[in-house]
Amino acid sequence: MNEIKRDTLSALLLAGKRADGRGMHDYRKITVQKAPLQNAEGSALATIGKSQVIAGVKFDIATPFADRPKEGVFSTSADLLPLASHLFETGPPSEEAIELARVVDRGIRSSGTLDLESFFIEEGKVLALYLDIYILDHDGNLIDCSALAGMSALLSARMPKIEEGKIIRGEYEGKLPIKDKVVTCTFGKLSDKVFLDPTLDEEKGMDCRLTLATTPNHLCAAQKGGWGAVSEREIMSLLDISMEKGKELRSLL
């Protein structure tokens, strides 16, 4: 990003304004397209502003982890596709992709929204749920966009039919049970100014970001990123905003 643009954006943010005219606690336009794919057991396409993310759910048979023999497997991965941004390259997952996947994973996992014990089939055999997050277009705030796509994909997911310990592909037995809708709110911080849903340009100039994942009643995961620092008081007040904004986000799912 060139210096003039960076300086202009910083000056605006420091004055409590944003380049696209939004308020400091406003999201860009959000859309969620539910279950656009048919081969996947669940799917969703979410957009926030010009960021676009598609998520897919697949089930497989797996061996449970030795320390949790009665529980199914849940795994999240994220791909920053090279077609999504001139900043992304082909090759093994970057730190950014791994962090993204892990933040989304933690929100879903620790909320207890998935009942992993219901994935048990028989001794040594469980269902594995793979949630794959595909970044198609990058204009900032990929975490919230991915969390929306991921949650919506889970909500649309169908349970595979199982016979004699095998998945019968193309046949389903009801929906994947989901307890709570988990959503994330990501804030950027520049100097003492905090703003919701940073664009890519804002991300390039900001000091740090804070992501809070929430269920309707709880904080269920958090992640700070970037070199800047946040105060305890800021975290408390951003949780209040996240709980409020969470209602808005959940209504789209």
Add this chain to the structure above:
Amino acid sequence: MMGGSKGEKPVLFENGKRIDGRGAGDLRPIKIVCRVLNDADGSAYIEWGKNKILAGVYGPRECIPRHDQSLYRAVVRCRYNMAPFSGMEEHGRSGPNRRSKELSKVIKEAFENVIISENFPKTQIDVFVEVLQSDGGTRCAAVTAAAVALADAGIPMKDLPCAVAVCKIDGKMAVDPGKEEDNFGESDMPIAFSPRNGEVLLYQMDGLLTREELAEGFALAKEASAKIREIQADAIRKVYDEPKEERFLTIIKE
């Protein structure tokens, strides 16, 4: 070519009809939307039967690493990739495998023929193809969509390539095999054409064919490719006839 045949072979051709009710020369429904991504220099989304494929193009941009640069032309690169949730079967592994590397190579070579790369020395042109849902014939759909994305990026080309496969099912030649026909058919032959002069830019084949069957296959593919070419041109034209402020991928549900 999509992978292991599963289960019993169904009847593929009976009373002039194929398993999905098509005649031998009928294509599956094809829809192309040009310009669906914001950051890519060019993009296109294709739905071909149940295939759902996204193509994005970047370039000409600086060629990195520099030892790959050519002083005489742009380097064309291609990555064909299938999403791990794209298939009906088990969860795929992410990252390139032997199949996707081969397809990336033959798709790249098809475009190397038509891109006027000597206009852009020391640069690279990247073609990225992501298969979001697969239903047989992904490489042909990929070439068809990538050609539109390249045109959208303003990359000068001698022609707009398009591709289609032909197959032999229960002894009959037919165009555009679906997944079942791909898995259980006797032969599969994907072809990409330069429609202007009929030159073949991508050509693969497996199975057994007689000389007559080969000729019949080419005739079917040529006829179908003319229709595909029209759909491509319409998609590009639409971007200029009805310019849109926002670029969004909209996936059409069945």
